[in-house]
Amino acid sequence: MSRPLRYVEGLPMPDRCLVMGVLNVTPDSFSDGGRFLDRERAVGHGRRLAADGADLVDVGGESTRPGAERPTEREERERVLPVVAALAAEGLMVSVDTMRASVAHAAVEAGAVLVNDVSGGRADPAMLPTVAALGVPCVLMHWRGHSATMQQRTAYDDVVADVAQDLCGRLEAAAKAGVEPGRVALDPGIGFAKTGDQNWELLARMHRLADLGRPLLVATSRKRFLGTLLAAEEELRPPAERDDATTATVALAADRGAWCVRVHAVRAAADAVRVVARWGAAKAGVEPF
Numbered sequence: 001m002s003r004p005l006r007y008v009e010g011l012p013m014p015d016r017c018l019v020m021g022v023l024n025v026t027p028d029s030f031s032d033g034g035r036f037l038d039r040e041r042a043v044g045h046g047r048r049l050a051a052d053g054a055d056l057v058d059v060g061g062e063s064t065r066p067g068a069e070r071p072t073e074r075e076e077r078e079r080v081l082p083v084v085a086a087l088a089a090e091g092l093m094v095s096v097d098t099m100r101a102s103v104a105h106a107a108v109e110a111g112a113v114l115v116n117d118v119s120g121g122r123a124d125p126a127m128l129p130t131v132a133a134l135g136v137p138c139v140l141m142h143w144r145g146h147s148a149t150m151q152q153r154t155a156y157d158d159v160v161a162d163v164a165q166d167l168c169g170r171l172e173a174a175a176k177a178g179v180e181p182g183r184v185a186l187d188p189g190i191g192f193a194k195t196g197d198q199n200w201e202l203l204a205r206m207h208r209l210a211d212l213g214r215p216l217l218v219a220t221s222r223k224r225f226l227g228t229l230l231a232a233e234e235e236l237r238p239p240a241e242r243d244d245a246t247t248a249t250v251a252l253a254a255d256r257g258a259w260c261v262r263v264h265a266v267r268a269a270a271d272a273v274r275v276v277a278r279w280g281a282a283k284a285g286v287e288p289f
């Protein structure tokens, strides 16, 4: 069993799991849709995420909520680019959450340092060559199709082996397109074409994905499987009340070697990853970071 790698070329390497704060500039994301569609509010929230301890602020203009409709490319650009530019100009490390190569390109020009593609380069054939040409790091996530239909695609022989095999293929596709392998992080895509049980299995057997030899991003924040776990009288726990459970998953994922966690509630996650790192240092008898 291997420990996942914790270094992505071109990004900082603290001796702990990184925290990526979620900034959805969308009208319809499942937990914060509509809150930050206004540009000034979005920038203000990005600043707050950084102040709370986010290493990266992940700006996205397309909701990936199951059943969501895609924005046009123009809408996505208009939502994302000014926010990326404003936060990057203030010295924040910004990633862009997009499936479109043109948006990734423009966002990197505006100052983003990481491309986070939930389709793992599948949605837009120009994405991997664009990332290669830009020379920026990227996150490639396991994906089986756009949100409108993804929950009809949850048939796996063995979800962990199948996701690992698919991510391996994504790594190969990226290398073939000229992306430096050292700049790639992988993500099992919690909640994307997965049932609740499949999400838990992926988390519990994360070490199997670590065998791919690349750092792992784990994004559980406020997702439905937590709402189901915490349901009372068959009423799902609402997204905004899933942060404590999210933090528990953050601690567990960080302890198992996740490179980065992507969360809405940054402060608690930033504390949790520090606890995990300090605990690990004490256990190993090494100097803390």
Ligand code: PMM
Pocket (backbone or CB within 6 Å): 022, 024, 029, 030, 031, 063, 064, 065, 097, 116, 117, 118, 139, 141, 187, 189, 190, 217, 218, 219, 220, 221, 262
């Ligand atoms: N999930 C969402 C959006 N972006 N990016 C990565 N890498 N992994 C994810 O699991 C992921 C993502 C959907 O959640 P949101 O609506 O809360 O942003």
